[in-house]
Amino acid sequence: MSKTILEIEGLRKTYGSLEVLKGIDCAVHEGEVIAIIGSSGSGKTTLLRCINMLEDFEGGTIRLDGEEIGYHAEGSMRRRKSEKDIARQRALTGMAFQQFNLFPHMTAEANVMLGLLKVKRLPKDEARAIALKWLDRVGLGDRAGHFPGQLSGGQQQRVAIARAIAMNPRLMLFDEVTSALDPELVGEVLQVIKGLAADGMTMLLVTHEMRFAYEVASRVIFMNQGVIGEDGNPREMFVAPKTERLADFLKTSSFN
Amino acid sequence: MGYTLNFAVVWRNFDRLLEGLALSLGLAVISILIGAAIGLAVAFALISKYRAASWPATAYVTLIRNLPILVLVLFAYFALPQMGVRLDKVESFVAVLAIYSGAYLAEVFRAGLLSIPKGLTEAGLAIGLTPIQIRTTIIAPLMLRNVLPSMSSTIISLFKDTSLAAAIAVPELTFQARKINVESFRVIETWIVASALYVATCALIAALMRRIERRLALPR
Numbered sequence: 001m002s003k004t005i006l007e008i009e010g011l012r013k014t015y016g017s018l019e020v021l022k023g024i025d026c027a028v029h030e031g032e033v034i035a036i037i038g039s040s041g042s043g044k045t046t047l048l049r050c051i052n053m054l055e056d057f058e059g060g061t062i063r064l065d066g067e068e069i070g071y072h073a074e075g076s077m078r079r080r081k082s083e084k085d086i087a088r089q090r091a092l093t094g095m096a097f098q099q100f101n102l103f104p105h106m107t108a109e110a111n112v113m114l115g116l117l118k119v120k121r122l123p124k125d126e127a128r129a130i131a132l133k134w135l136d137r138v139g140l141g142d143r144a145g146h147f148p149g150q151l152s153g154g155q156q157q158r159v160a161i162a163r164a165i166a167m168n169p170r171l172m173l174f175d176e177v178t179s180a181l182d183p184e185l186v187g188e189v190l191q192v193i194k195g196l197a198a199d200g201m202t203m204l205l206v207t208h209e210m211r212f213a214y215e216v217a218s219r220v221i222f223m224n225q226g227v228i229g230e231d232g233n234p235r236e237m238f239v240a241p242k243t244e245r246l247a248d249f250l251k252t253s254s255f256n
Numbered sequence: 257m258g259y260t261l262n263f264a265v266v267w268r269n270f271d272r273l274l275e276g277l278a279l280s281l282g283l284a285v286i287s288i289l290i291g292a293a294i295g296l297a298v299a300f301a302l303i304s305k306y307r308a309a310s311w312p313a314t315a316y317v318t319l320i321r322n323l324p325i326l327v328l329v330l331f332a333y334f335a336l337p338q339m340g341v342r343l344d345k346v347e348s349f350v351a352v353l354a355i356y357s358g359a360y361l362a363e364v365f366r367a368g369l370l371s372i373p374k375g376l377t378e379a380g381l382a383i384g385l386t387p388i389q390i391r392t393t394i395i396a397p398l399m400l401r402n403v404l405p406s407m408s409s410t411i412i413s414l415f416k417d418t419s420l421a422a423a424i425a426v427p428e429l430t431f432q433a434r435k436i437n438v439e440s441f442r443v444i445e446t447w448i449v450a451s452a453l454y455v456a457t458c459a460l461i462a463a464l465m466r467r468i469e470r471r472l473a474l475p476r
Contacts, residue, residue: 052381053381054382087385090384091383091384094382095379097379097382099375101373101375103379103394104376104474105398105401105474114383115384118393119383119385149474149476150475150476160379163379167384
């Protein structure tokens with residue numbers, strides 16, 4: 001087995017009295033492409049958001065390359081790290097969102113350059129070169145000077161992926177990145193993700209695209225009511241689910 | 257009516273009115289610039305989840321917005337020196353108008369901040385920006401675009417409020433007009449011309465703001 005990048009142990013997350021994650025244990029290895037599936041409310045998006053501390057969590061640990069994310073022990077107490085430390089850790093993972101979340105007052109190029117300039121503190125020329133390289137990679141080299149409002153949803157999402165990947169993250173998180181897109185624009189975004197998978201990028205994808213999960217993922221995690229229901233090879237899981245829950249879920253989701 | 261209009265005296269003293277207008281504008285610009293800085297900081301404090309920040313900000317906005325500005329002007333000029341704070345006429349008026357505009361602009365900015373999607377902050381966090389970097393590079397520029405239309409009327413309001421400086425004998429436009437009025441007895445003419453100057457200046461400010469708005473509009 002290749003090197004472990006991410007180690008999650010006993011992860012618990014509650015919203016008030018509602019326990020959304022009830023103890024998640026999971027290890028992610030270098031180069032794995034993991035599709036996280038499950039019905040809405042199963043905790044899959046929350047899991048993704050805990051990994052880069054967009055959500056605080058109450059219990060358990062997450063380690064990225066051995067370093068604990070978000071919290072540190074102080075005696076027997078557990079304390080949230082400083083905003084500065086957390087920001088540094090967040091830069092180690094990239095994230096793409098359902099709603100793209102491009103900065104509307106910046107061109108595509110400026111969106112991609114922002115993190116390179118402000119977080120990595122690269123000189124402007126270097127940041128621009130990297131931004132153009134990645135915009136080119138997602139097929140938008142000729143749209144570098146366009147503002148988000150001038151791009152289609154699919155194009156915006158590709159810029160958003162370029163913005164995340166340009167930071168050279170250890171791990172990419174995709175949160176239902178095709179759910180807000182018109183059907184005819186889904187393909188171009190999935191194509192970009194496929195390309196990154198082929199490059200060996202380690203990725204966690206929360207997705208409703210079962211066909212895509214089946215084709216691209218090296219591993220599938222089925223979330224059910226705040227725990228991992230099944231975890232395994234997509235071919236086995238989709239063809240012969242071990243649990244009734246997964247079988248039911250696959251029946252109701254559009255596989256084809 | 258037995259009153260014949262005669263503008264000659266007013267035209268002879270027109271340069272004094274213009275000097276007054278220039279001072280009015282100067283007072284407004286300096287006060288609003290300081291007020292905008294105060295307003296921005298206070299707006300972020302107003303929406304902060306930390307009570308230690310939001311409580312004093314709310315207190316400031318509530319207090320200032322519920323006081324007539326003339327009371328503040330008189331208090332700063334007459335009462336503060338008794339308390340050991342000695343400012344000259346212009347300084348004390350600028351301080352008052354800055355604090356006053358800070359409270360109004362804070363409310364304008366707060367509304368603008370609330371209209372910015374949370375996802376943009378999260379996208380900034382996700383690439384490793386600190387909360388302060390997100391405010392300066394993403395939130396503030398977007399908020400300013402949002403609030404330009406309502407800011408325009410606030411700025412015009414604040415410009416007109418400079419006339420209250422006449423109460424402490426700052427020689428701005430209203431003060432100059434009153435002086436010409438008293439010296440010449442051309443009551444109607446003097447105030448018509450002074451009013452025209454206010455109206456023209458406000459119209460210019462509105463046009464300028466619309467221009468800035470168009471300039472900063474996001475291309476789509």
